[in-house]
Amino acid sequence: MTDDPFVAHRNLLFTVAYEMLGSAADAEDVVQETWLRWAGAGAAARADVRDPRAYLVRIVTRQALNRLRTMARRREDYVGEWLPEPLLTSPDVAEDVELAESVSFAMLTVLETLGPTERAVFVLREVFETPYDEIAEAVGKTPAGVRQIAHRAREHVAARRPRVQVSRAEQNAVVERFLAAVRGGDLAELLDVLAPDVVVVADGGGFVEAATRPIKGARRVSKVLSLVATSGVDVEVLPMRLNGGPAARFDLDGELYGVASLVIEDGLITAIYAVANPHKLARLDEAVELSR
Numbered sequence: 001m002t003d004d005p006f007v008a009h010r011n012l013l014f015t016v017a018y019e020m021l022g023s024a025a026d027a028e029d030v031v032q033e034t035w036l037r038w039a040g041a042g043a044a045a046r047a048d049v050r051d052p053r054a055y056l057v058r059i060v061t062r063q064a065l066n067r068l069r070t071m072a073r074r075r076e077d078y079v080g081e082w083l084p085e086p087l088l089t090s091p092d093v094a095e096d097v098e099l100a101e102s103v104s105f106a107m108l109t110v111l112e113t114l115g116p117t118e119r120a121v122f123v124l125r126e127v128f129e130t131p132y133d134e135i136a137e138a139v140g141k142t143p144a145g146v147r148q149i150a151h152r153a154r155e156h157v158a159a160r161r162p163r164v165q166v167s168r169a170e171q172n173a174v175v176e177r178f179l180a181a182v183r184g185g186d187l188a189e190l191l192d193v194l195a196p197d198v199v200v201v202a203d204g205g206g207f208v209e210a211a212t213r214p215i216k217g218a219r220r221v222s223k224v225l226s227l228v229a230t231s232g233v234d235v236e237v238l239p240m241r242l243n244g245g246p247a248a249r250f251d252l253d254g255e256l257y258g259v260a261s262l263v264i265e266d267g268l269i270t271a272i273y274a275v276a277n278p279h280k281l282a283r284l285d286e287a288v289e290l291s292r
Helices: 010-021 024-040 043-047 052-075 091-095 097-103 105-111 116-127 132-139 143-158 168-184 187-193 218-226
Strands: 194-203 235-242 245-252 255-265 268-275
Touching: 010 024, 010 052, 010 097, 010 116, 024 052, 052 116, 052 132, 091 097, 097 105, 097 116, 105 116, 105 143, 105 255, 105 268, 116 132, 116 143, 132 143, 168 187, 168 218, 168 235, 168 245, 168 255, 168 268, 187 194, 187 218, 194 218, 235 255
Parallel strands: 194 268
Antiparallel strands: 235 245, 245 255, 255 268
16 A cells, blocks of 8 residues: 555545546546645645545545536526436445445435435445534535435435335346346336336436436336337347446447446336436446445
8 A cells, every 4th residue: 555645545635526426527526626735735644634534535525515506506507407427437336335325326316315424424425434523614614514415315315215225136137127128129028127117317418319308217227228129220238237236338330429327126127317408428437436
């Protein structure tokens, strides 16, 4: 392990920023800003830091909070539904169940419904088990205030998060059935693998054609998906792992068109988060290292 605390904790800092922002590009910018502040402090000042990890997490949290408020204004003009930027994740992320859940599309979309400070407090406390006094220093609140915020955020998330854990083998089996049905345009098989109340949320960002509102119900969703096989272009649908969970990649005429994160409960797909905004697909060539 390197002697430089920033390098040693870089994956952790990126993970904190990504979970707060839902954007890898913005998370990278925040990590870079954190590095500039760390490096700019000078060797003597850095040597006086008793807990470099806590110090760096505090800086990255403050920078991410600033960026969150800017992003909120930016998203008011966003075309259609906004979804997180997908990450190609390594197998070890899936093995850490709590980490995988915390970066899943299902969780990140729930976190989007929290205010900036609530989101920061929830992420630091529930995912990274940061002490209340350290969180208080990072978000500019009292420890007692942070406890109250954490309680509210925990209840808010608990009421909205998926509750069913599915084994990797079951996930793979459902994904294979889903992909086979999409490739063949098999409406009956799609209806068998989709939950009756399945929801598709698509993010084209105004750059590519995508539904601007969620599509709900197995019949509507299956009809849309069955069109993939009859679109008249060369479509390849492949399994992949995004944000620690099962997903599919859609290539049109040999080029990446979009990806879809799949939420699976009780052997059925209950939600599909489809990202086709080309600006959110730039980081899918190499797995991202996340860390708690």
